[in-house]
Amino acid sequence: MPEGHTLHRLARRQQRLFGGQRVRVSSPQGRFADGAAEVDGLTFHAAEAWGKHLVHRYRDGRTERLVHIHLGLYGGFTELTVPVPAPVGQVRLRIESETAATDLRGPTACEIYHPADLETLIARLGPDPLRRDADPDRAWSAISRSARPVGALLMDQKVIAGIGNVYRAEILFRAGIDPMRPGKRVLREEFDALWSDLVGLMKIGVRRGRIHVIRPGDDSGAPAYAPNRPRTYVYRRAGEPCRICGTAVLMADLEGRKLYWCPVCQT
Structure with a gap:
């Protein structure tokens, strides 16, 4: 299972790739189809990590939607060239902008989060040594x-x-x-x-x-x-x-x- 530094590095990378851009979001596998539809076409605002958890923030004006990802033992992202090829394998989540794209396969969790869900997650986690707000x-x-x-x-x-x-x-x-x-x-x-x-x-x-x-x-x-x-x-x-x-x-x-x-x- 990836340790915390991997998730923080991944969050920084995805922030550079997609931050501030309107993105296309899909679930070729279908298991996250409803969630992908909720954030498809929105602006990728931020990617953040808390321990081994990754959270994407999507915005449409003042409305924010969250996607929570936990890679678990087998999950991982693969960056793609643009234009993107057809999906290969069980792609849970695909994110595309005009200049970049990435596929997520095999995560333990990939789900829509509400602000209360994120608050609950943070409350049950100990301090993350890589976060400035760690106590x-x-x-x-x-x-x-x-x-x-x-x-x-x-x-x-x-x-x-x-x-x-x-x-x-x-x-x-x-x-x-x-x-x-x-x-x-x-x-x-x-x-x-x-x-x-x-x-x-x-x-x-x-x-x-x-x-x-x-x-x-x-x-x-x-x-x-x-x-x-x-x-x-x-x-x-x-x-x-x-x-x-x-x-x-x-x-x-x-x-x-x-x-x-x-x-x-x-x-």
């Missing part, structure tokens, strides 16, 4: 009162929005925090450092279009866990030597997701 105190309050492992809390979108398995594993390693440590045993200064590091790393992800977590001084030259994947300290490196101390990286299941950490560097 880290909300995340700290949730973590500092919980007996759940901090590694589980960081994956809870109600605590912090946008973190996925890669960022979870890597920021805990960089902070030297054992992912099994209860949230209420994390010190405030540790959390503040972790939040600051997360903001910086996710901004790099937005700029580069990929996760980058290895500090220059820690770069031993060990390859990524798979071709065309980010080079990581611990994520997907179970049994491999830690880049810092050489100890074998551990893996365990935590609340249904694979967790990676170094038992020596993370205490």
